[in-house]
Amino acid sequence: MDGEAYAPPIFLADPNNRFQLIYVNRACLNFGIQIDAQFGKTLTECIPTITQDKLDELWAKVCKSGKATLLTDFQKSHETVLSIELSLSQMVHAGKNLMFGCIRDTSEQGAILHARVALEDAQRIAHIGSWDVDILNDVLTWSDETFRIWEIDKTKFEATFAAFVETVHPDDREKVVHNYNQSLINKTLYQVEHRLLFPDGRVKYIQERGEPFYDDDGRPIRFIGTSLDVTERKRFEELVALQNHALDHMGEAVYLVDEDAHILHVNNAACKMLGYTQEELLTRRVCDLDPNYDPATWHHHWNDLLNQKTITLETLHRSKSGALVPIEVNANAIEYEGRRVNFALVRDITERKRIEAQIQHQASYDALTGLPNRRLFGDRLREKISTAERSGSNVAILFIDLDRFKEVNDTLGHHYGDQLLIQAAQRIQRCVRESDTLARMGGDEFVLILPDVTEISHLGRVAQSIIDVMASPFDVDSQISYVSASIGIASYPSDVDSFEGLISAADQAMYFAKERGRNCFSFFTPAMQKQVQQRLSLANDLREAMSKDQLQIHLQPIVDIVSGQVVKAEALVRWKHPKHGMVSPDKFIPIAEEMGLIHEIGDWVFRQAAEAMSLWLAKATGNDCCQISVNISARQFMHSDIGNSWVDYLSAIHLPPSHVVIEITESLLLGDEADVMVKLQRLREAGMQLALDDFGTGYSAMSYLKKFNIDYLKIDRSFVRDLESDPNDRAIAEAIVVMAHRLGLRTIAEGVETEHQKDILAQVGCDYVQGYLYAKPMPVEEFFAFLEAK
């Protein structure tokens, strides 16, 4: 292509010949002015929009000021009309003054201008600048927007690549240059993200993209590209990253779930809770994790959520290992750009569930034995009763109370008692069927529910087997003890027709078994009801017995077996009940113990006995070694400060303590040795003596006798009773006496009713005798009369 192709269209016209065209160049041909065919035409014929007058006017202007311009339209072709600018001047050619004209297509320039303005606007709006590197000349051209993004004054910028690099954040320069060079070398797209650091400390994020151009020899000549200000996007991304970071560091799991239960997002806590990776969870639906949701129930749940906006529920999610994790879900329906999602906060409530279960267990089970407690027993019994009602069957309960447990507990300590209860529970459990319920009602009371009882004899067999398993000794920390069981049996509906009635009936039957001598069972009978009521009313009346002077002491003489002299007396309490007459201490002492009245009663008996002794001393002639003995129960001894108050009292009434004997039972010596020792020692140091009551019936551990400085052994009535007929009892009595004497103790035989018994006791060397043979216990006045009569 020659140079004219790029030259602007120019012409020469003769002003003196109606502006006839005398020259047009080839650019005019391209422009649409046909020179060959049209040569010799006037300018107005070629460009009809210019009139002759207008040309004259323009020529006059050229002649005057050297140049003139005209904007007009030009019908280039049938369809195209151009806006053209004619730049006119004069030129002398061949002695003629000619009009020289240059034509410029302003319509194209306008379009370019318009396009450039539009591009600038677009760049400004989009924050995209453009740049162009002329590599050969190291000239960098920036668009206006690039300058704006860079916040650089056009006029003050040295437009080179090096100058551009200088504008980049120092930490990012290396990366920018590296990427630029790599792109040039590899002929690849240039992409980089870098920062601009402004003098005031602000930072902008720029994303650059560019493309290198090469000449035919492969040399890079040009590099053009764009710069996008991504600061806002970056800040948003940072914010999103921060939010994700925060979500990932939340203790609670977060799920984002769509309408179809697809998991859209989960945080770290969710992954950790279920053992899945985030990718794994994002391929799952809630229905895949939650056994409580299938697509239908999920849909239902979704609708509820949309209605209520927020729902809190408990469910289970299966972890990767297959374990079910109990969770609490706080689901929130949220809408984002028309899309509804469930933003759920999910908490692992395994620990809470465990504690709840534990509390539930504690509320229903006895902590010591692990058996159902009174509450659960109640629920189960009600359940069995209603089943029995429907099926017409019988439900029985066995009320089991451990005999002498309180004594063991008081004397051997609570730890011992607890361990014994555990062992007892295990033993009873061995006697029952799977369908039976054994519960602990508290203390030493157990109850057994036996549903579907068809044969009453079965109940007896179960009760007996329980009694049998209790017979073997209990061994706790190598300390042996014996505890038996008393059992009461009642059935629904054959004995009673209510829940409460059944429990009370079995309880009454159990008391009856106790009264029958313990270690046995009793079936409920209506007569028991009456007895229990009596017992209850006794308990009520006992509270007032002291204040209403209904208690008395009776004295029973104790006789020296050799001299036949009354040398001692035992004080035995009596209750003269206004309605029931004399109530035996065997009946009311246990009630007093249960009610805590034993201390008051015991103190009162002691003082009465001490006063009686003082009187006896005052009346005695030459028998100043006489003594009075007072019973003290293990409970009374363990839970009171008897030593000091009694010693004080004796000194207040001027009675030498040597005239008092305290009768204790063997069980007392098995307890907290140190405490018992101290208390007993205090009594002995004060001068009182100690007698061990009911010897032979309990533990009969000889070692205690010496250790606790016992003075008298009282041979129990049960050995004395059959002395005449049972050679064993005689042997036992003799053994006790021999052993006691060896240890320096003296013996008192209780319950001596016949001369023959007395003779045998004398033969075996017993020291003292007490019993109906001499006298029954009698009021104090009678006792003195009895003494005088002798």
Ligand SMILES: Nc1nc2c(ncn2[C@@H]2O[C@@H]3COP(=O)(O)O[C@H]4[C@@H](O)[C@H](n5cnc6c(=O)[nH]c(N)nc65)O[C@@H]4COP(=O)(O)O[C@H]3[C@H]2O)c(=O)[nH]1
């Ligand atoms: N069959 C028969 N019985 C005889 C004979 N000689 C005496 N007895 C009875 O045997 C019991 C002897 O008292 P214990 O073994 O200490 O047994 C006493 C004692 O353990 C307790 N007790 C009585 N008074 C008190 C007291 O003030 N405090 C305490 N803690 N317990 C007492 O009540 C138990 C029963 O006392 P009691 O009914 O007075 O019964 C007395 C007495 O009346 C006899 O020859 N034949």
